[in-house]
Amino acid sequence: MEEANNQSKKWEQEEISNEMNNWELTEEESVDWRGRPSNPKHGGTRAALFVLGLQAFEIMGIAAVGNNLITYVINEMHFPLSKAANIVTNFVGTIFIFGLLGGYLSDAFLGSFWTMLIFGFVELSGFILLSVQAHLPQLKPPECNPLIDQSSCEEAKGFKATFFFMALYLVALGSGCVKPNMIAHGADQFSQSHPKQSKRLSSYFNAAYFAFSMGELIALTLLVWVQTHSGMDVGFGVSAAAMTIGLISLVSGTMFFRNKRPRRSLFTPIAQFTCSSWNLRDECSWNFLVEPSTIRTIREFSFYCLFTLVIQAFII
Template identity: 40%
Template sequence: MHSILSINLPKAHTLLLHPSSSSLFSLHLNPNLNTIILHTQLSTHHHQALYQTMDDKEEVESSSRSRWDGYVDWRGKPALRGTHGGITPAFFVLVVEVLENLAYLASASNLVLYLTHYMHFSPSESANAVTNFMGTAFLLALLGGFFSDAFLTTYRIYLISAATEFLGLVILTVQAQSASLKPPKCDNARPDIPCQQVHGAKAALLFLGLYLVALGVGGIKGSLPAHGAEQFDEDTPQGRKQRSTFFNYFVFALSCGALIAVTLVVWIEDNMGWQWGFGVSTLIILLSVPIFLGGSTFYRNKVPLGSPLTTICKVLIASVLNTFTPRSSSNAIASMATSPSPNPLSEEIDAEDNIKVSESCESPSDSLNFPNRAVVRKPGYAMLKCSVQQVEEVKTVVRILPIFACTIVLNCCLAQLSTFSVQQAATMNTKLGSLNVPPASLPVFPVVFIMILAPLYDHVIIPFARRVTKSEMGISHLQRIGIGLVLSIIAMAVAAVVEVKRKRVATNSGLLDSTKPLPVTFLWIAFQYLFLGSADLFTLAGLLEFFFTEAPFSMRSLATSLSFASLAMGYYLSTVIVSIVNGVTGGSRHKPWLSGSNLNDYHLDRFYWLLCSLSGLNFMQYLFWATRYKYRSTQNKS
């Protein structure tokens, strides 16, 4: 069987051939037609082998098309389309998040009472310890996100973090159960003798347990949201819509866990003992692990691509060096790495390669020109060589940081829900009919609001917005965050007005110096909870999706964890603002706004108006950055 293949050649080219009669292929040059005639002398067996090879190639290409690029299954094998990813594994993630947040908040929401009554901390020391514990847990989400992107998959980070949180809860449970591991009880018959505060090895055991829990919570918060979002195909409109729905229901799952924590588990802690409360949290986080493992065969896990911080540092260092290094010096430094003996042929090849590379690579974008200096010239050191893609990734990180910073003030306002708002309600009539609602259960209000609004937003508001705007998203990420910021402004204004009303009732009733409940229902406080709960839903879900969508592929987990880092910084900022306000307003003739024998001595309405003003200024700053932000999809199209 013979086959002929013709290859055109320029006339200037010549070809010397030595065909062999025993070879399967023979080449013949036709000088008149300037072609090579390739005669193949293949047997039927050889043709079948060739066809088999072609079939194998097609099978490999088909197999490649059926795989998820950049993803593996739980065994480390390539993830397959139709087998891995989708709604089913995301559902496992949502169920696990309900349990994880339940276990965490069951310990954290009532922790201040445990430290005060059983570990004999002072009220201020208890509040600071709880604030530091919760703030650290959320900040450690950055660590969990970093390790998920750099070294391990989100799948493994969750399992390691759950085991760490479980260990911390076991330590807290054992200490709560054993009297020998706690300080001695206070002697109520001798009030003149102060209670002995926990110290030494017992204090070390307490903080070891707390911060192991914080480390585990941080790892989970830094990996689980990104793990769930990775299950959807972002290359299809349906996949992107499903991912948006996932983030809405992720906030819904957080609220479900919080609702059970601040009601059922808090009741168990108050009525059955803290060893039962910590024990329930321990069992819940343990239960979450087999549920998470139940989705293993469905998960697709993003392959870690190395440290994102290394890329950021490399680009910034290269940009700085190229800024302060003269061009002649740069060329001299670069030439030191080359061979001292020039080779004309190698120089010609290098020149041709450089032309090909420059033609094939895209030039960096014009915005944020400083990082572009990392690629404008050849670096003096090979380790500082940067690609245009790396430069653009660093630019993306720089662009999202102002958006992140603008949400810290919002979370500072949210911190008031667990501090002054609870104290306000404690001075009011907390009865609902025959039911007496404890002030510590007031976080139920924003939680319930979020649980109602999340499905309503996803199934009513968003479809309506898509029909009106005729866009895939309906409401963009930045618009959603902006709505949350506006709602936080309204919430602080409402809180200030409610506080004015509460103090007016106290004045008219002659109860300014009394600890008796005021003749006004605590449901007035529900209005600020309504607006702040709505703000939390819009902003948190919007932030999670914004950071995940806009961040470079190699930094998604780290970027998503910024949402929780913003929450931690908001708590810390609240403490700083309270200290500054008291320092500025307190003088020889005036009392600080936030001090006194009871809440009626506070100027809490002024503090709320201050937060309202700060939120307004923060929103103006947000508009400045948001209106100038360009989504990555828009940049790619342009």
């Protein structure tokens, strides 16, 4: 009886050892926050919840600023309507442009976790500076009512305008670099090699969209109401508080995250393809007249050259 129990324990230990070996083979590219290989304790639903916390509170803060920004620019900074509209659209567009930078830094150098952490604090600093400017009269033009007489209102210039744009684009830089990494980092917590975790991955995407929608809903109702009734300084301060809670959620999950090692950037194969296409351009040139009877041949030849260039570019 005792020998049977010992044999059973031995089989269990071998099974656990095999599971750990399989994990190391499939997850060798995943590390913890110190750069050490991850283990089965890392990742999963628990780790993804911390990312969802950041996502909900980050969108809450940025949406509250973006949706009421034109009111602040006109009423407080006294920019004319056309210029105020350009400021808001440029701000939103810059967020998406910086998304490319965030993805590049994550893939090539920092990884998604450190990119979110660093630029999350950049975004938070922008919220704080906006709140400080909205609160201090010294950082704003003299008060007036632009709806009654726009010509009597002094537009923000010099240091006041510089302070405003610096704060605004710190928010854009931080938000742009954080956004493309939140969904990716949350999805990295689920291993495709484990059936249970792979099934939970689709549920995570549903939860991520729910977190995004709830953050947007609260921003467009509660936070906008706070900005309208308590002032923009309080509204920007609430956005800063929301971002702080999101960063606390991210930092709280540090010990549980599975992090992918940075690899080469997506722009690398694109650059290789461009260089290879330029170097091989003579191989895909032809010197004959284009006649109706040869259109099909030229089309087939051009597709053949394009296919050849693509294959050679990605083999490099």
